[in-house]
Amino acid sequence: MDRTSLRVCADPANMPFSSDKGEGFENKIAEIVADELGVPVTYTWFPQAIGFVRNTLFAKRCDVIIGYAQGDELVLNTNHYYRTAYALVYRKNNGLDGVDTLSDPRLKDRRIGIIAGTPPSATMARLGLMTHARPYPLMVDRRYDSPAERMIADIRSGEIDAGVLWGPIAGYFASRNGEKLEVVPLLKETVGPRMIYRITFGVRNLEDEWKRELNRIIAKRQGDIDAVLLDYGVPLLDEHSNPITKPRH
Numbered sequence: 001m002d003r004t005s006l007r008v009c010a011d012p013a014n015m016p017f018s019s020d021k022g023e024g025f026e027n028k029i030a031e032i033v034a035d036e037l038g039v040p041v042t043y044t045w046f047p048q049a050i051g052f053v054r055n056t057l058f059a060k061r062c063d064v065i066i067g068y069a070q071g072d073e074l075v076l077n078t079n080h081y082y083r084t085a086y087a088l089v090y091r092k093n094n095g096l097d098g099v100d101t102l103s104d105p106r107l108k109d110r111r112i113g114i115i116a117g118t119p120p121s122a123t124m125a126r127l128g129l130m131t132h133a134r135p136y137p138l139m140v141d142r143r144y145d146s147p148a149e150r151m152i153a154d155i156r157s158g159e160i161d162a163g164v165l166w167g168p169i170a171g172y173f174a175s176r177n178g179e180k181l182e183v184v185p186l187l188k189e190t191v192g193p194r195m196i197y198r199i200t201f202g203v204r205n206l207e208d209e210w211k212r213e214l215n216r217i218i219a220k221r222q223g224d225i226d227a228v229l230l231d232y233g234v235p236l237l238d239e240h241s242n243p244i245t246k247p248r249h
Helices: 025-037 119-126 147-157 167-173 208-231
Strands: 006-010 041-045 064-069 082-090 112-115 134-136 162-166 182-185 196-203
Touching: 006 025, 025 041, 025 064, 025 208, 082 147, 082 167, 082 208, 112 119, 112 147, 134 147, 147 162, 147 167, 162 167, 167 182, 196 208
Parallel strands: 006 041, 006 064, 112 134, 112 162
Antiparallel strands: 064 196, 082 162, 082 182, 082 196
């Protein structure tokens, strides 16, 4: 493996995670890892869609994916460096204050935005919330379309009453470019798929030594990683699903 740089596989237009301008939180975390290794960061850019892993990590064009959900058998996961959940987003003082689960009766006839194909869509279907739901596409080229930003804009304008987004996306966009929205991690769901996930670095299978090296860096620089995530509005959760509000050292 090339040790002259930290070779990262990333999407060039996937804020708040990564961008080819280095503006995403995964870009900042890559810099922390590279600092620890004493090398620069180099990127292989590819849209995060079908074929991403095959065309980047598996093609050996790069050596690490900075954000990967734990438990996916496709790659070898490091230890997780954060834990977060899908979140409900809504405007304050709009009749939904205090709603923290999709089964809340106050959501029954509301227009709720949902990214098609994500785990919460199955939960919404089982709860009968899809009748008034507005779906947004999952697989898009983010250089040309940003469904999450459209959903946030639709919540702010009143076009829809609420939306369900992956926590890091919700936290980032709900606090930018307009009225600050409520972001409530969905920690109490009892039906449908899980909403809470641990996020790791993804490396190639059998590269256990590289995985161990990255695990050492995660343990050593956890506080710095937390600071980056909190700065981007990521709703961080500890192992008991309590919110983390300041960096762990």
